Amino acid sequence: MTHDVCIIGGGAAGLFCAATAARRGRKVVVLDHATTPGRKILISGGGRCNFSNRRVSAENYQSQNPHFCRSALARFTPDDFLALVEARGIAYEERRHGQLFCVDSAKQIVALLLDACRDAGADVRWGVRVNAVAHEDRFAVAHEDRFAGATSSGEVLANRLVIATGGLPVPAISATDFGLRLARQFGHGLVETAPALAPLLLPANERLDLPGIAVDAAISTDAGPVFRENLLFTHGGISGPSVLQASSYWRPGQAIRVDLLPGRDLAAELAAARGNKSQLGNVLGEFLPKRLVKARLPETLAARPVAQLGKADIAAAVSAIKDWHLHPDATDGWLKAEVMRGGVDTADLSSQTLESRRVKGLHFIGEVVDVTGWLGGYNFQWAWASGFAAGNAV
């Protein structure tokens, strides 16, 4: 039997694409080697799935072509997904920075996707691994099958093939590089991949022994925006939302800059507090954890009364607290990353349909594509939007 559409990967993008295409009357099969549906969705957002964000624009994504995602994001917006969430009566809440979460459980998003596939008549098969795909170009003219997938449960034929195999993070829950290999097989370029939205590991001489301590911080890299959110000290380095965001822009060998008192002009405050006889360490300890202040300021400086600080002392304090340079060794890798940076080069993909310009009928959607969202629901919104774009084209 030849299907109209075969989708490899039944994650967020694959299932949403399947429901969209099947609703248009296409005969759709989804193949996924995982035996349990939606495992990545289930662990997302701490089990509550940060399924989208109130404000989504191309600026919230990284890609070699920063404009590529615009078209798909404009045609399926956060409001469109919210309408589906509301229609099912799923309770949701808006958290900081417009982040949209389920109030109860990520299971509700998985159920929404599976029911949408079932209602539309898509055939979703779990425990089926696709090992290889052949493109039977000669059949194109005769409108017969174009793609033959060799799977763990036999051959699957389809006129259109959608690759939705996701990125490389969390191999333990079935991530593979199959989509990337397939892209190369069909002549597509790959943008170098790396773990993103990941904790950063610091060299021993830069690590602070403060595991579990979290502070508000603004973090910047050479290339990316400044991210102001929590920074969490870990055994091996630093984590927390501001660090995860910055990690997507950080490159090996580069420094990151940390401001531990964002939004405050420490130099001006210290200069204006000339009458204050308290020790500098104690004054800063009112705004920051005392152990952190101790770790950042030389003892002699921390012990000086603010009233006696000279210009050089103030500059040293400001540098230690507001312009702290760290030189990470690496990110914490694929086991801890939330998303993959890089992937299938968008240069040979249509931004409208996500179809390959090299092989007709072949589409790439979701995280396997070189479109990487910030923390905050942007990666799921890309999965929905790219799945919707391809689902309407296949």
Ligand SMILES: Cc1cc2nc3c(=O)[nH]c(=O)nc-3n(C[C@H](O)[C@H](O)[C@H](O)COP(=O)(O)OP(=O)(O)OC[C@H]3O[C@@H](n4cnc5c(N)ncnc54)[C@H](O)[C@@H]3O)c2cc1C
């Ligand atoms: C811990 C964690 C938390 C996250 N939290 C959030 C969040 O709250 N909000 C947000 O926006 N994003 C979050 N993300 C990122 C988000 O989950 C992904 O970007 C999104 O799931 C990507 O969807 P996808 O469909 O492209 O890929 P995936 O969801 O990874 O799906 C790919 C599917 O392909 C299957 N597959 C792979 N190879 C094969 C093969 N050869 N044959 C058959 N099947 C195959 C896999 O089994 C998998 O089911 C989180 C990620 C992690 C790891």
